[in-house]
Amino acid sequence: MRIFDSHAHLNEDTFDNDFEQVIERAFKKGVKKIIVPGYDIESSYLAVRLSEKYPDLIYASVGIHPHDADGFEGCIDEIEALIKEKNVIGVGETGLDYYRNYSTKEKQVDSFIAHIHLAKKYKKPLIIHTRKAFNDIFAILKKYRGLQGVFHCFSGGEQEADFVQKMGFYVSFSGSITYDSKKLIEALKNTSFDRLLIETDAPYLTPRPLKGRCEPAYIIHTLERISLITGKSAREIADKTFRNTQTLFRLT
Numbered sequence: 387m388r389i390f391d392s393h394a395h396l397n398e399d400t401f402d403n404d405f406e407q408v409i410e411r412a413f414k415k416g417v418k419k420i421i422v423p424g425y426d427i428e429s430s431y432l433a434v435r436l437s438e439k440y441p442d443l444i445y446a447s448v449g450i451h452p453h454d455a456d457g458f459e460g461c462i463d464e465i466e467a468l469i470k471e472k473n474v475i476g477v478g479e480t481g482l483d484y485y486r487n488y489s490t491k492e493k494q495v496d497s498f499i500a501h502i503h504l505a506k507k508y509k510k511p512l513i514i515h516t517r518k519a520f521n522d523i524f525a526i527l528k529k530y531r532g533l534q535g536v537f538h539c540f541s542g543g544e545q546e547a548d549f550v551q552k553m554g555f556y557v558s559f560s561g562s563i564t565y566d567s568k569k570l571i572e573a574l575k576n577t578s579f580d581r582l583l584i585e586t587d588a589p590y591l592t593p594r595p596l597k598g599r600c601e602p603a604y605i606i607h608t609l610e611r612i613s614l615i616t617g618k619s620a621r622e623i624a625d626k627t628f629r630n631t632q633t634l635f636r637l638t
């Protein structure tokens with residue numbers, strides 16, 4: 387089995403002490419590729435550094451998370467410089483988070499649009515984080531043509547999933563699919579096999595029945611739940627989502 391964890395923050399310091407073991411455990415479970423997204427300047431640099439150190443396993447994406455959007459003007463040039471690095475395959479994570487509102491809505495929107503311009507300029511897919519902000523995200527994305535990307539750690543329902551796919555974007559499910567949310571299960575059922583990605587969003591969103599810090603090896607539980615819901619085998623889902631991730635990020 388080969389699994390692509392399309393979103394794991396191995397650039398967080400919770401992995402500092404056992405990084406090698408985390409990677410080894412993931413590899414043993416079949417995780418052969420991992421995208422490590424940045425969420426601010428420091429974590430974006432670290433993602434690039436990890437992709438250089440583990441070129442067969444890790445790809446980097448660089449961006450400013452909506453939580454950190456308030457100061458984005460001061461960092462966006464550095465993000466642009468990082469996009470040009472060899473193993474950087476995407477722009478983000480970026481997006482809108484009206485659930486936590488750690489940054490003002492205005493700055494989140496401005497930062498998101500700045501990331502869209504970078505994605506267009508460098509022809510890289512967007513990694514989008516959205517919570518309670520689908521209407522604004524869709525309204526902004528509709529203004530641009532030729533964009534590609536993924537709605538990571540999808541949190542919408544059937545309609546939102548539909549809209550994401552109609553725009554040509556991918557839908558990525560994390561451990562939260564194991565939390566028995568009816569809405570999310572309907573979203574998954576409404577996601578085409580050709581648009582499906584999987585991720586851990588480690589160290590967050592640990593799939594049930596596991597507890598504690600999430601790591602890429604745990605993706606097996608997410609895979610099994612998706613298998614149960616869709617009626618396809620875990621192997622089939624792993625292989626298809628692997629190829630979908632390669633297609634979206636142009637890795638072949």
Ligand SMILES: [Zn+2]
Nearest residue numbers: 393423479587
């Ligand atoms: Zn993330």
